[in-house]
Amino acid sequence: MDGAFEIRGGKRLSGEITPQGAKNEALQILCAVLLTEDEVRITNIPDIKDVNKLIEILQDFNVKVTKNGKGDYTFKADEVNFDYIKSREFKKDGAKLRGSVMILGPMLARFGEAYMPTPGGDKIGRRRLDTHFQGFVELGAEFSFDEEDQYYSLKAKELTGKFILLEEASVTGTANIVMAAVLAKGKTRIYNAACEPYLQQLCKMLNRMGANITGIGSNLITIEGVDKLHGTEHTMLPDMVEIGSWIGLAAMTKSEITIKNVNWNQLGVIPNTFRKLGIELEQRGDDIYIPSQEHYKVQKFIDGSILTVSDAPWPGFTPDLLSIILVVATQAKGSVLIHQKMFESRLFFVDKLIDMGAQIILCDPHRATVIGLNQETPLRGTTMVSPDIRAGNALLIAALSAEGKSVIQNIEQIDRGYENIDERLRAIGAEIRRI
Numbered sequence: 001m002d003g004a005f006e007i008r009g010g011k012r013l014s015g016e017i018t019p020q021g022a023k024n025e026a027l028q029i030l031c032a033v034l035l036t037e038d039e040v041r042i043t044n045i046p047d048i049k050d051v052n053k054l055i056e057i058l059q060d061f062n063v064k065v066t067k068n069g070k071g072d073y074t075f076k077a078d079e080v081n082f083d084y085i086k087s088r089e090f091k092k093d094g095a096k097l098r099g100s101v102m103i104l105g106p107m108l109a110r111f112g113e114a115y116m117p118t119p120g121g122d123k124i125g126r127r128r129l130d131t132h133f134q135g136f137v138e139l140g141a142e143f144s145f146d147e148e149d150q151y152y153s154l155k156a157k158e159l160t161g162k163f164i165l166l167e168e169a170s171v172t173g174t175a176n177i178v179m180a181a182v183l184a185k186g187k188t189r190i191y192n193a194a195c196e197p198y199l200q201q202l203c204k205m206l207n208r209m210g211a212n213i214t215g216i217g218s219n220l221i222t223i224e225g226v227d228k229l230h231g232t233e234h235t236m237l238p239d240m241v242e243i244g245s246w247i248g249l250a251a252m253t254k255s256e257i258t259i260k261n262v263n264w265n266q267l268g269v270i271p272n273t274f275r276k277l278g279i280e281l282e283q284r285g286d287d288i289y290i291p292s293q294e295h296y297k298v299q300k301f302i303d304g305s306i307l308t309v310s311d312a313p314w315p316g317f318t319p320d321l322l323s324i325i326l327v328v329a330t331q332a333k334g335s336v337l338i339h340q341k342m343f344e345s346r347l348f349f350v351d352k353l354i355d356m357g358a359q360i361i362l363c364d365p366h367r368a369t370v371i372g373l374n375q376e377t378p379l380r381g382t383t384m385v386s387p388d389i390r391a392g393n394a395l396l397i398a399a400l401s402a403e404g405k406s407v408i409q410n411i412e413q414i415d416r417g418y419e420n421i422d423e424r425l426r427a428i429g430a431e432i433r434r435i
């Protein structure tokens with residue numbers, strides 16, 4: 001297991017924290033550079049494991065990568081080594097992260113073939129790829145899956161636009177189909193499309209590259225295929241999952257924190273969902289100011305019944321922040337039902353919180369009832385293993401609020417998605433070190 005954090009909790013933090021560029025947007029945008037021979041310059045790229053791995057994969061495809069400065073890269077995919085996609089190395093490397101799956105769409109569009117091992121990413125329940133392949137097949141690709149090797153293959157002499165009704169609004173699935181359709185012949189309409197800010201950003205960038213996409217931000221995306229795309233520049237949005245995490249951190253540790261440059265207009269229901277837990281937060285310009293609060297009280301529904309917080313495809317509440325909501329609820333006044341509808345195994349980390357003294361009943365793999373401690377009894381520090389990227393960060397927040405020492409092992413899971421997290425937390429007063 002890779003590295004650990006030692007945390008001495010129970011300290012109030014204070015100061016400013018600036019969110020990194022969005023991880024899940026970066027993974028889409030980096031794959032899109034494969035769609036053109038021209039230079040694409042991308043800024044605000046987060047320096048995190050998953051993104052760096054994808055940049056290495058692009059280099060292995062012989063994409064020319066120039067680092068212009070922190071988070072600022074230029075990519076030029078004019079001499080792509082397509083053979084790499086069939087190599088043993090790609091079978092190994094592609095399987096290391098989830099985002100690599102979005103190489104399929106651009107490769108299929110540009111080279112008429114694409115291959116992929118079962119991608120990696122968090123082990124948070126079944127993560128099927130049916131939507132991706134449904135879309136490619138409807139555009140005219142032939143699909144096969146080698147079960148023994150867990151290897152996906154696609155071939156298409158030509159892709160032709162079509163009306164595609166997706167089985168589910170898959171985020172990476174929609175991105176993949178959009179990237180294939182921009183170079184297809186004719187008009188593609190994708191209904192029940194995912195429309196997260198990540199996807200809106202991708203579509204806007206593709207339009208700047210010469211694509212013709214309308215309906216951006218809705219669940220019906222229309223794409224008029226074009227022959228060729230050209231270079232562009234793109235800047236990643238701040239990571240909304242990080243922003244939510246810092247709101248949760250401030251509340252749990254009774255800290256006064258300002259989160260800088262959050263791009264408030266793209267945060268959807270995130271700020272209000274934290275407000276429902278009783279957390280005060282204020283929009284100041286484009287920052288979020290969270291005052292130090294001794295207590296926060298969970299709201300009830302209008303009819304007086306217990307609050308439920310559940311996830312949903314955008315513009316619903318992102319599943320990637322539900323672990324954070326859950327941990328914050330452990331110190332609220334009142335009770336809340338956390339309902340993780342989209343993933344099957346993302347709530348099991350509550351056992352660790354229960355060990356720390358949190359009052360939680362795991363009703364089933366999708367639902368947990370949290371009875372808040374109202375900051376009257378702190379959680380107790382302990383040793384734990386980070387199971388996935390977001391639960392890892394939730395445990396880190398729990399540890400920072402807890403009395404005494406905690407150790408979080410397997411922090412590779414946290415480093416996958418959060419840039420320099422220990423250093424940035426130390427800068428606002430946290431006692432955390434890598435061991």
Ligand SMILES: CC(=O)N[C@H]1[C@@H](OP(=O)(O)OP(=O)(O)OC[C@H]2O[C@@H](n3ccc(=O)[nH]c3=O)[C@H](O)[C@@H]2O)O[C@H](CO)[C@@H](O)[C@@H]1O
Nearest residue numbers: 024027098099126168169170171172173313319320342343
């Ligand atoms: C690299 C990347 O971008 N990863 C994100 C992406 O993963 P990813 O694109 O893999 O996730 P999908 O959107 O395909 O699906 C996520 C889960 O939600 C379920 N589902 C999806 C749509 C729907 O309408 N109903 C439904 O139940 C799926 O069956 C699956 O279990 O989107 C997820 C959902 O926001 C996020 O948690 C991941 O962080």
Ligand SMILES: C=C(OP(=O)(O)O)C(=O)O
Nearest residue numbers: 098099121122320389390
């Ligand atoms: C589930 C996540 O990541 P991935 O899809 O890369 O596993 C996440 O970002 O919360």
